[in-house]
Amino acid sequence: MPKVLISDSMSPKAAEIFRSRGVEVDEITGQTPDELKAIIGNYDGLAIRSSTKVTKELLAAATNLKVIGRAGIGVDNIDVPAASAKGVIVMNTPFGNSITTAEHAIAMIFALARQLPEADASTQAGKWEKNRFMGVELTAKTLGLIGAGNIGSIVADRARGLRMKVVAYDPFLTAERAIEMGVEKVDLDTLLARADFITLHTPLTDATRGILSRDALAKTKKGVRIVNCARGGLIDEVALKEALDSGQVAGAALDVFAQEPAKDNPLFGTPNLVCTPHLGASTDEAQVNVAIQVAEQLSDFLCDGGITNALNVPSMSAEEAPRLKPYMALAEKLGSLVGQLEGSDITSLSVEVEGAAAELNQKPITAAVLAGLMRSYSDTVNMVNAPYLAKERGLDVREVRHEREGDYHTLVRVTATGPERRREVAGSLFGDAAPRLVEIAGTRIETDLDGDMIYIVNEDTPGFIGRLGMTLGAAGVNIGNFHLGRRLADKNRGGDAVLMLSVDAPVDGAVLDQVCALEGVKKVKALRF
Known part of the structure; x- marks a missing residue:
């Protein structure tokens, strides 16, 4: 059960809404900064008005905090950049008063x-x-x-x-x-x-x-x-x-x-x-309205993933969230794949959607791609702080929406460009729910992106798969799934082949070196999702 702290006085209707939505809530107001720091680590959400000051120091102590809701418009009392860097969503209620x-x-x-x-x-x-x-x-x-x-x-x-x-x-x-x-x-x-x-x-x-x-x-x-x-x-x-x-x-x-x-x-x-002493929002109706709105917004996020009136992350309604969730899972995996293959050499990123994906709110999809990509740099990345990390690194991000429908009824394509190369991956949803890689570097290949995997590019010649199996078997590596795609050099002969293998456990560097030494191998990379 998610847990929320109301640290400023507000209408009791806020607490009523939290409890009705299955959110545990504590109303503890009038605390000093040190008193608040001592307890903030116990909460997933924080509901405030203007009295509570959400500083960088308070955020450092908020080890479980996921979202801050300001019952009102102004967020002068919140260090929004610090919250963003920590991956905490900041919402306000711009219409209640x-x-x-x-x-x-x-x-x-x-x-x-x-x-x-x-x-x-x-x-x-x-x-x-x-x-x-x-x-x-x-x-x-x-x-x-x-x-x-x-x-x-x-x-x-x-x-x-x-x-x-x-x-x-x-x-x-x-x-x-x-x-x-x-x-x-x-x-x-x-x-x-x-x-x-x-x-x-x-x-x-x-x-x-x-x-x-x-x-x-x-x-x-x-x-x-x-x-x-x-x-x-x-x-x-x-x-x-x-x-x-x-x-x-x-x-x-x-x-x-x-x-x-x-x-x-x-x-x-x-x-x-x-x-007058800052009375702009001081009517009975406004105080009730902002309390209701902040409670509904925090509950939507903590219970259903809906994001409304957020200042540091793309918004998506509680109604949109279930439909976007599988796309965001797909997008995060595609971003992670690109990040693991290309590392820090990426200077620009393009996120394209087509088919059914083009009918959706694209901002959360792009944020999920960035979250997966930026996880190569930090294990504390989420959709909130990923765009800020990308901006810090000077990454140029572009969104493209295609109304067309191609070979797949829905498709997300991520293209990463660096000084010397361009990496393109694409994925779709099977059964409208299961994320699946369907293309990498211009090669058709269908595979789940899950757990430990090995990515291999090799010359498409007879006997390679046997040699690879023998090498991994001798090293005690068990192959769970084996997915192969190839680029045809002409109508009859293969050029390069792309292999995606899921394995039962991480593969150490010595085994990867053995695989890399096999005849015809051009690239080997261990992946984890």
Whole structure:
């Protein structure tokens, strides 16, 4: 039974879902990093919110950990590269609190437009300063959207309902998607110059950190109002204070800060500033939604192999996983075969699918090929860290999908290229379940890839098989299965033959040397699957 730790407070529905799916769950919250390190090795999964910090040190102690689920969008509190290197899947729940966060941004826009917090404080203090609080209408104003993803698109929809014009800056926003959203796609400088209100909805990355810098704020329309319910590091807070003081920015509403909890910030006390303590996802509905989603996602993975909303591995639904599983087993064996035959000389890799395989999600198949290939370098490789190991080695990976169906109803072909050679292998599924090698180096050969095997290339001449059998028999090597393919030099005579032998136990180097010394042998390699 898989075991999950919930280390941050979340809706009890999460634990209910885990138990209903047959997952053992412990709810232990409020622990120090050392206390968490002491117990994390007992768990296959970790469900967190924003309090738990998943550091490289914690991951080192997580000897059994397979998956981390973040109930929410941001994963700033997770060392994703370290998790990837360790082979731990990192998931988030990007949709559970999207509406709540978008509504909070809209509420902040209203608060800025009508100076609601200041008017409330003044009125409750016994003042009646009706003429002091002169707001602005939202109708016909231009909203500048920085980040047009899931939350940004909801904000745009709500803003259009308020009869605002929406311009959007997002490098990943296509022209077609912009039309579908009803927004105008612009570059950042154009947005800064035109927007009456600016709202940020982008993750914090090296590319977005400080996107509203001092220089960017200077390019804004004078009197702009800025809302940030995304990540604090997106805005230069010192520069924002200066812009508020000078009147370049008429108002700012912040739900997030560069340092949280924000108990001391240079912005505090600045006029025309609205602040909330990271409440974007703080509604009853959102808290329940993200708890349910993270529990369902972790359960799908631990029980069925489904991967949803993963940040460091290709996703595949729980429905896809059973169909993909035999293909991934085949792909891993093909990758392992190429890796064992070619070693570290590979510089590029092509993964082709055709027939029934071409109808599937190819990303997990490619990841499985890389996992098999990279196992030549490390015995701790899996689908998560294999792509990172491949990238570290500068391996160029290409995916090809063919709609055609050839001699086999489904086929996966792996081609590895190095400085001096090219190795191509192909496999299929027999009975839609059993992985089988069907081609190697242009030679048709059908064999399972399982256990200990010997790969031999030799001249196709009479008597060789007898000599090989005698040599292995004298060395006490028992042949389990014998599979032969050959390349025809012409219509009547053979050129080279390819042999794949399964044997009952690993064959030592001395025996391989004897085989290599046989007349006509060109290559011998011991394999293990």
